[in-house]
Amino acid sequence: MHGRGCKRPRSRWIALRLVLPALLLAGGFALAQEGGDQIQVEILYAKSMRPLEKEGQSIHRLLGEVALSHDSAVMHCDSAYVYPETNSFEAFGNVRVRSRQFRLWGSAMHYDGNSGQGHVTGKIVKLHDSVDKTTLYSDALYFTTQRNLVWYSTWGHLLTDQSDIRSRRGSYDADRDLVTVSDSVLYRSEEVTAVGDSLQYAQSLERIYFWGPTRVYTDESMGYGQKGWYDRNAGHGILEGQVAVDQGKGRIYADWAFFDRSKDFVEAKGQVVAVDSMENYRLYAGHARFWNSPRRMIAQEQPMIWAVDTSSAKRDTLYLRADRFVGWQEPAKGPAPRPNDSVYLGRAEGSIRAFRQDLQLVADTAFYNGQDSTVIAWREPFPYVWSKQLQVSSRLITAHLSEGLDSMHFQDKVLVAQEGDSIHYDQMSGKDMWAYLHEGEMQRVEVKGEGKVIFFMTDEEEVIAVNRIESPHFILHMKEQEAERITFYDNPHSLVTPIQDTQTEDRELFGFKWHGDDLRPHGPRDIIPPWLKDLEFYIPLARQATRYRAADRKLLERARRDPRIPE
Template sequence: MSNFAQPKHVLLYLILIWTGVGAHGQQSSTLEITQADELLGAGNFQRLIGNVRMSHQSSLIYCDSAHFYQDINQAKLFGRVRIEDKVDPITTKSTYAEYDGNTKIAKLRNKVVFTNQETTLYTDYLDYNRELNTATYFNRGKVVDSTNVLTSERGLYEINLEKITFQKNVELVNPDYTLKTNNLIYLTIPKTAETTGLTNIISTEGYTLDAQKGSWYNTQAKQFRFFDGIVENEETRVKAEELYYEETTGYYEGKEDVRVLNKERNVEVFGDVGQYWEDRKYSLVHGKALVRRYFEKDTLFMIADTLISQDSEADTAKYLQAFHSIKLVKAGLGGIADSLFYNYSDSSIHLFQDPVLWNEKSQIVADSMVFYIANETLDHVLMKNKAFAILTDTLLNYNQMKGRKMTAYFADGKISRLDIDGNGESLYFALEGDTLTQGINRILSATIKLDFINGSVTRAKFEIRPDGKFLPVQNLTEEVSQLDGFSWRIEEKPTMKTISEWRAVQEIDLNAKNLFNEPILEIILPTEEEIQKEVMKRSMKPEKRPVVKTLKTDLKNEQ
C-alpha cells in the first residue's frame, strides 16, 4: 500500500484515529483530527490536505492543509486558518499558524484577524494563549470596535478582563479626536483608555489636549482626566497638574497649579484649584490666585485669594472679580485693596475697602476708587469718599490733597492734574527753583484743580470762596505740614518680589515634545513571495525530530 492514503480511506482512517487517540475525552489535551480530504504519512507525522478540521478541547481548528506531529501534540496549519472557540465568542483567522496542544498556545502569522464580539484585532504576528486567554501581538497591530480604532507596535489582549495593553507608537482614532502616546490600557466594555507618560490629542474641532504624566478617558462619555495636562483651542488654554475635562458640557476642573489663559483678552489666571465653564466663558479660581494681564510693553500682575472671570458674548458682561488681600503691580504702579472688579469693556479697575494706589512718587487712598488703563498706561483715577492724594516733589516734600471726590489724571506715568470736588483741602510746598522750600500753601475750597510737573504744583485753581494761607518755611512743623488723615504707606506697596513669593510661576514650555510632530516610522514586513521562499528553503532541510519551530519558520502556504 502506498504511503499516500486514498481519499476513500481517509474517513476510515480518521475514525481509527478518533477512537484510538480521541478516546481520552473531550477535555483531553490531545489534538484530534476530525476531517481532511487527503491524509498522507503515518505514525507520528501526518500531512493533511484539503478542508482540514481538527479539534482541541473547546476549540475547533480549520485550515487548507496541516502538518500534525502526534508524538509532541503539535500542528502547523496552512492556508485559511480559522480557530473557533465553542464556549467564548472568539474566532481567530490567519494564513499560517502553529498550534501546541500541550501549552494551548496558537502562534498565528500573516493576515491575522482576532474577533471577540464587537472587538476585532488585526495583525501579522499574534500569539494566542488559550490557557491564560490572552492574545499578544508584536510588529504592529490594530484593534477596532464600535467606537475606536487603536494601533500600536505591541499589544496584549487579556480577554477575561476585556483589557488591551498597547505599547509603543500607540494611536487611538475616534470620530471626534486622535490620540497618540506610547503606553495605553484600553477596556473594551466601558471603552475607557488610560495612558502613562506623554499623551497628545487633537480633536476634529481643533482642540489640542496634552498630558506629560498620563491621562484617563471615557471615549463614549467624552470625559478626560489629564495629569500635568493642557487643553487648548483658539480662544483658551487651560493647564493643571490634574485636569478634568468634559467635552459634552465644555466643563473644566483643575487641581494644583491651575492656569486659564484667555487669548482674546490677554488675561491669564492662576490658582490652586479652578473651574471653567466653556459655554458661559466663566471661571472660578481660588487658592493663592494670580492674574497676569498682558500688554504689548509690560504686564499687570494681581494676586488675591479668589478670582471670578466672566467673558460672555455681551461686552457689558465681561469682567474679572477678585476677593481679599488684593495686590497689584505694573511698571511703576502698585496697589492694594480688599476686593477688585475689572471691567474688560473699558479697561477700568475698581478697588474697594481701603484701597491704596501708588504710582511713581504718588500715593492715593479712598473708600473706593476706579482707575483706567489706556494705551497700556495709567490714564486717570476716580476716588470716592475720604479721597486722599500724596505726591512727593523733587525735594521729597509731601504735597497733599483731600476731598469727598477726586479725579487724578496721569501723563507719562505721573500725576499731571488733580480735580477735587467737595470739601476740598490742599497742602503743597512752594519751591524756589526746585532747590529750596519757601513754605506751605494750605487752602480750603469746595472744588480745587491742581496741575503738577514731577510732583510739584505748577498751577492751582480754586472755586466757591476759597480760604487759604501761606506758612513760611521757618514756621513749619510736622503738625502743620500734614493734613488730617495723612499716612504715607509706602512700606505696603507691593513689588514683583511680593508677586513671586505669593506664587512662583513655572512657564509653559511651548516647544515641549509632541508625538504629532514625530516622524512616522513605517515597518516594512516581508512580502508574501519572500515568506514563501524562506518556507521552501527551510522545508527542504531534513528534520531529525519534529519540533515546534520559531515563529519565522514553516510558513508554507499549501493549497
C-alpha cells in the same frame, strides 16, 4: 477519515490531545482541559493522510481541504502536521477557524496543547468576535488558552463599533475584557483621539488608561500629559505630569488636570498657568477651574495675573495678585448690541496687590466690568494707589480703561500725598476727585467738594513755610507726575505759616499717613507668589506640546483617510 477511499484513522489518531485556537478570546474558543481531562479533537476531513516519523517521533501529515473540529469550533486549512506525542500541530495555507463567537483567518498556525500556547501568522491575520463586534488585525497573533489572552509584537489594528486602536505591540485579555497596547499607539473614537506610548482600554467600563507622553484630541482641543485616563461614558478624564491643554483661544499648563467634554470644563492643579493665544496675558495659580460655554474662570491658591498693556507704546507689564480671581462672560448690553456679542467681567478678592512701573495698588476687592471697561476697587479702611512720588487713597476707586488707563475716579475721603523728603509731604484732600492720564502718567487732577491743600514752601531747597489752602473746587495740572500749576475756584482761603511756628495739624491733613514703605509694592517680586520661582517655567512644555501636535497632524490626517483597512 471519511469519504473518497480514505480509511478511517486509528483511534489513537483521533484521541490527539489538541487545543484549538480557542486560545484566542473570551471563552468561546477555549479548548483546554475541563475537570482535569484533555478535550479531544475530531478530524473531520482531509484528502490524504501520510504517517511520518522523525527522530523517533510519529508525525501525521494531512493534505487537502483539512478540517478539524472541537465542540462547535472548526478549523480549515490546506495542510497540517500533527505531533501526537507532544500534543501539538502545525497548519498551513488558508487557515480559518470558526466557533459560535469567533472567526480567525491566517496563513499558518502553530499550537502546543501541553502549554496551551500558539500563534497564527500571515500577511494579514484577522480575528473577529461576532458577539462583541471586535476585529483584530496583525501579521502574527500569539495566544495562550490558559489565560484566554492574545497578543502581537509587530503591529496590530483593533476595531470595535466605537473604537479604532493601532500600535506596534499589544494584547487582549478576554477574561478581563482588557486591551493593552504600547509603542506608536493611536486610539480613535467618535469623540476623542489619543496618540502616545502606552494605553489600556477596559471595554466593559468604557475607560481608557494611558502612560508615557500622550496627546488627547477632542474637536479642536488638545490635552497632553504623562499619564491619565478617560471615561467614554461620562465624557471626562484626568491628565497628570507636565500637563498641557490647548483650547484654541488659550492654553493651560499644569501638573494635573481634569477635563469634562460634556460641560466644556477643565480643572487644573499644581503649578498652573493659563496663557492667551497672543501671549499677552497669563493667569498663574495653584488651583484653577475653567468653563468655556459660557466662559467662566475661578483661580485660587496664591493666584497672580501677568498682563502686557498693548494699548500703550510703553507696553508696561501688570503684576496683579489676590487671594482669589473669578471671571465670567455675559451678553453685551447697549443701544444696539450685535447678536452673540459678549463681554468679560471679573472679580479679585482678598489681599489685592498690583504693580506696574507707572502705577501700584493695594485693595481688598476689585471688580472689572467689561460692559463699560471699568475697574472698581475698595478696601478697609481705604484702597491705595501710588504713581512715582504720589500716593492716593479714597473710599472707592474707579479706573476707566476704554483705551488703556485713561482716567481714575476717587470717591469719598480722597487724600493725595506727594513725597518731597522723608518728613515733608505735599497733600490735598476732597470729597470727589478725577485724575486724567496719558501714557500712564497723571496730566490733570480735578477736586470737588471740601477741597484742602497743603504745600511746603522752600527757599533754595530749605523748607521755610507751610501754605494751607481751602477751596471747594480746584484743578491741578501736572508734568512728569509733579504739580506744575493749580487753579482754585469759588473763593479759596489761604494761610501761610512759618515752618517753625507749625504744629502737626498744620503740616498734615486729617487722616494722612504715608504708606510708601509698608504697603506699597516696589517691584514684581513683591507681587509674585513664593511658589512661582520662574514665570516662564511652562515654555519647555509648551514647545514640546507644539512639536507633538505638528507631528501628530500628519498621523491623524492619514488616519482620517484610512477606510478602516489595516496598514
